[in-house]
Amino acid sequence: MTLTIILFGLVAAAAEIVGGSLVLMRKKWPRSIQEYLLSLGAGFILALVFLELVPESFHAVGGEAPLFMLLGYAVLHFFEHTIVGHLHFGEETHTDVMVSGVASFSTFAGLFIHAFFDGFAISAGMEFNFYLGLLIFFAVLLHKIPEGLTIASVMIAAERGRQTAFLASLAIGVATMLGILSVFVLSAVNGRVVGIAFAFSAGASTYVGASDLIPEINHSRNRVIPLLVFGGMLLFWAGTALLAPLAGH
Numbered sequence: 001m002t003l004t005i006i007l008f009g010l011v012a013a014a015a016e017i018v019g020g021s022l023v024l025m026r027k028k029w030p031r032s033i034q035e036y037l038l039s040l041g042a043g044f045i046l047a048l049v050f051l052e053l054v055p056e057s058f059h060a061v062g063g064e065a066p067l068f069m070l071l072g073y074a075v076l077h078f079f080e081h082t083i084v085g086h087l088h089f090g091e092e093t094h095t096d097v098m099v100s101g102v103a104s105f106s107t108f109a110g111l112f113i114h115a116f117f118d119g120f121a122i123s124a125g126m127e128f129n130f131y132l133g134l135l136i137f138f139a140v141l142l143h144k145i146p147e148g149l150t151i152a153s154v155m156i157a158a159e160r161g162r163q164t165a166f167l168a169s170l171a172i173g174v175a176t177m178l179g180i181l182s183v184f185v186l187s188a189v190n191g192r193v194v195g196i197a198f199a200f201s202a203g204a205s206t207y208v209g210a211s212d213l214i215p216e217i218n219h220s221r222n223r224v225i226p227l228l229v230f231g232g233m234l235l236f237w238a239g240t241a242l243l244a245p246l247a248g249h
């Protein structure tokens with residue numbers, strides 16, 4: 001199982017680096033594609049949170065589940081939007097705020113923590129129930145390319161050069177893997193910790209869907225984008241139907 005989880009983590013990390021490389025190839029990356037991915041990703045992850053992660057968190061840790069869910073939400077809010085001044089998903093277009101070197105570094109730090117918990121959620125999910133972990137993996141994968149694109153374009157906007165931009169997306173990929181591995185350490189402590197990590201991930205995933213991805217969709221001038229959130233929910237439904245034979249719960 002450990003090896004399987006690591007392999008899924010590597011795929012997610014690779015998607016991150018692909019996203020970063022797209023910026024560096026300087027091909028005109030159509031803004032609409034990144035918006036489609038963010039929108040599908042938002043619908044998918046929110047359906048996953050409400051239909052599976054929240055109820056399963058109660059199975060995992062019982063009445064204390066809400067506390068760990070809130071903690072997951074709060075930790076991401078703290079690292080992404082409290083100590084970090086400027087972070088949003090999708091290509092960085094505000095070169096003015098990136099002039100100060102601090103802005104690009106703090107965005108990097110915020111995304112590093114975010115990506116760590118992407119990996120953490122996949123790993124905790126798969127340890128708890130492989131079927132749920134697979135759904136979390138797909139939810140993360142949908143927004144991983146835009147995420148890699150975000151960090152590389154932040155570095156370019158801050159005029160830090162192409163090599164730094166590539167290394168930054170690589171480092172965010174590494175953060176995803178650190179999240180994957182950290183659950184192995186925690187699960188060695190005791191079994192209940194996996195349940196707590198799972199409930200925490202439910203809260204963190206709520207943050208990713210509702211506070212990272214949805215605001216980007218609301219900014220879009222293209223009215224198809226908000227509609228695609230429902231497409232993401234349908235995609236989740238299709239995914240659960242497809243993976244149903246794996247669901248042992």
Ligand SMILES: [Zn+2]
Nearest residue numbers: 088092093094
């Ligand atoms: Zn910006």
Ligand SMILES: [Zn+2]
Nearest residue numbers: 114115118147
């Ligand atoms: Zn992410």
